[in-house]
Amino acid sequence: MEDLDKDMNTTIPRGYRGQQVGDLFYIPLERDMQFLGKDGQKTYIPNPEHRVAFAQLVAFNPFAGTQVAVFEGICYQGDAGLADLRSIKEQEPKAIYTTTTKPLTLGWWPFLRRSEVSKSMPLQAYYRADEVLLDFEETVQKPIAGYEGINFIRSGISGTPGIVEEIARGINGLDTKWELEYEVFTPNPEAVVWKIFPETYPVPEGLTQ
Numbered sequence: 001m002e003d004l005d006k007d008m009n010t011t012i013p014r015g016y017r018g019q020q021v022g023d024l025f026y027i028p029l030e031r032d033m034q035f036l037g038k039d040g041q042k043t044y045i046p047n048p049e050h051r052v053a054f055a056q057l058v059a060f061n062p063f064a065g066t067q068v069a070v071f072e073g074i075c076y077q078g079d080a081g082l083a084d085l086r087s088i089k090e091q092e093p094k095a096i097y098t099t100t101t102k103p104l105t106l107g108w109w110p111f112l113r114r115s116e117v118s119k120s121m122p123l124q125a126y127y128r129a130d131e132v133l134l135d136f137e138e139t140v141q142k143p144i145a146g147y148e149g150i151n152f153i154r155s156g157i158s159g160t161p162g163i164v165e166e167i168a169r170g171i172n173g174l175d176t177k178w179e180l181e182y183e184v185f186t187p188n189p190e191a192v193v194w195k196i197f198p199e200t201y202p203v204p205e206g207l208t209q
Contacts, residue, residue: 019057019066019101022116024089025109026052026080027070027168035108043107048078053168054088057104058096058117059136064158066101067136069093069121074172080112090118094171095185098158108161119204122187125196127152135193140200150190157184 028044029051035042051074059067072094075083103109126134131144134155144152167185170176194201 019104020114021057021059022114023057023104024054024085024112024115025056025104026054026077026112027109027165028052028077029074029165029169029172029174044110046077046110048076050077051075051174052077052080053172054080054083054085054112055109055164055168056089056093056115056117058093058121059123061098061137063138064098064156066104067096067098067123068164070095070097070164070168070171072171080110083112085113085115089115090120092120092122093187095167095182096122096124096153096187097164097167097185099161099164103161103164120207122189122192124153124187125191125193126155128155133196135197135200140197142197147196151183151188152191153184153186153188 028047030047033050034045034047036045053070053072053074055068055070057066058069061067070093071088071091073088073091104111123136126136127144128134128141132141133144133147133152134141138155166176166178167180170180170182194203194207
């Protein structure tokens with residue numbers, strides 16, 4: 001517990017613009033957000049009365065972008081820095097979705113702290129149309145034979161930051177611009193990489209096969 005407390009107190013100096021696995025951040029949820037700048041280089045202007053959701057950068061896919069885990073729960077932006085991020089990051093994410101690094105680089109989704117990804121994070125194996133299963137980094141694969149009864153997220157599904165924002169709204173009971181198909185991005189505990197690729201991914205400490 002002491003190591004986790006120390007980890008959660010890790011902060012990044014003002015001006016931080018890089019990304020690393022473990023970054024915790026918040027996603028503004030309001031429709032009337034304001035940004036500073038133009039031509040795709042806008043930065044979110046914080047508003048303490050805006051509602052926000054929490055998310056974490058959990059993996060990089062070298063071919064598709066950044067994998068973001070979105071958690072259930074809303075707070076006001078003015079309270080985001082005081083939120084119990086330890087309990088947030090230890091809950092099961094409601095979505096894991098692949099998008100670009102742009103919202104983190106430019107500050108659309110403001111950075112909070114950096115923390116190790118939970119050992120129980122359900123990083124997924126994905127289904128490719130040629131009946132092949134891939135890990136989240138697309139570095140190992142195997143035929144789907146023997147795993148047909150498992151509901152896998154299809155590989156290659158990624159989207160714009162706006163889609164992630166709509167997912168964060170829908171997860172938290174707010175209206176969305178379209179009817180979300182949650183099976184497209186909801187992690188399945190039976191499709192985690194350590195169950196599908198045990199020869200590559202060891203069982204996380206404290207969990208059982």
